[in-house]
Amino acid sequence: MPVIWNGTLSIGRSEPLQVAGLSWPVELVVHPRARRLRLRLDERRGTLRLTCPPRTSRRLALDWVAKQSGWVDRQLATLSPMSTLEPGTTIPLDGEAARLEWREGATRTVRREQGLLWCGGPRDGFERRIARWLHAEALRLLSAETAEIARRANVTVSRVAIGDASSRWGSCSSSGQIRYNVRLLMLPPEVRRFIVAHEVAHRRHMDHGRDFHALEAELFGGPVEPARSALRRLGPGLKRIHLPR
Incomplete structure (x- = not known):
């Protein structure tokens, strides 16, 4: 995994991170009212949005999301291809x-x-x-x-x-x-x-x-x-x- 910092997350979000085993980058978002880790696909941005409670260990959050690769692959398999506004669409x-x-x-x-x-x-x-x-x-x-x-x-x-x-x-x-x-x-x-x-x-x-x-x-x-x-x-x-x- 390319991230080695082992501290805790503060309020806000990170730049998308590449995590081994996941085909889409992960965006860490800390929400003040979150009580558990939650992962969803942000289809428009092409990222995995990982919402975390405050003071979550960054390393533990990334370890957890890396274990969700099976779920991620199943979700990606259900997505229709991106379409554009080109003529004929x-x-x-x-x-x-x-x-x-x-x-x-x-x-x-x-x-x-x-x-x-x-x-x-x-x-x-x-x-x-x-x-x-x-x-x-x-x-x-x-x-x-x-x-x-x-x-x-x-x-x-x-x-x-x-x-x-x-x-x-x-x-x-x-x-x-x-x-x-x-x-x-x-x-x-x-x-x-x-x-x-x-x-x-x-x-x-x-x-x-x-x-x-x-x-x-x-x-x-x-x-x-x-x-x-x-x-x-x-x-x-x-x-x-x-x-x-």
């Missing part, structure tokens, strides 16, 4: 298939019509133009949906932002800013609406207690479990789509 939009198409000599403006997402301009900038459109469309759509649900909840949202976090579909700050994952644009509308209802509900309840869940269901318009289950089923595949920055 099909991606989901609102839960429906949309084929990406580059048209030589056409305008750079991205257009969506009849199962296609297309534009012209130089070929070598096609992927970035599609990614920018996805971010802009996600901001437009999620801003409108957030405003509508926030009105019904009688709360204010100071700002809506779009990002591409590896492990979160949305987050709400105490200042009233809500940040969404751009890949929500790819999900069926009812699943996306569940995330919006979830984050807007946090404007009243910054926890996951009984009152929060009651408001979440009220804003969503019914039981959220079907949408939550759909997110768990569809989410991993969406994270296998590479979005250029």
Whole structure:
């Protein structure tokens, strides 16, 4: 194993480390509320995320994760290949298939019509133009949906932002800013609406207690479990789509 330091881990995270026997590098993340070691695949970053309690022995953590090679190999075997935004690729939009198409000599403006997402301009900038459109469309759509649900909840949202976090579909700050994952644009509308209802509900309840869940269901318009289950089923595949920055 290439790491020899034998001390304890402090709050934060490390640069990804290569561990013998593991095909993906390991990122050590110390969480103040963690009570045990926990390992998961970060598909978008291509790393193994090892969450550790504070004051965990670095050596023991790496020894433990090295013994998980069988589990890691089984998980990697289930992953679909990474896909890109190159012409000819099909991606989901609102839960429906949309084929990406580059048209030589056409305008750079991205257009969506009849199962296609297309534009012209130089070929070598096609992927970035599609990614920018996805971010802009996600901001437009999620801003409108957030405003509508926030009105019904009688709360204010100071700002809506779009990002591409590896492990979160949305987050709400105490200042009233809500940040969404751009890949929500790819999900069926009812699943996306569940995330919006979830984050807007946090404007009243910054926890996951009984009152929060009651408001979440009220804003969503019914039981959220079907949408939550759909997110768990569809989410991993969406994270296998590479979005250029």
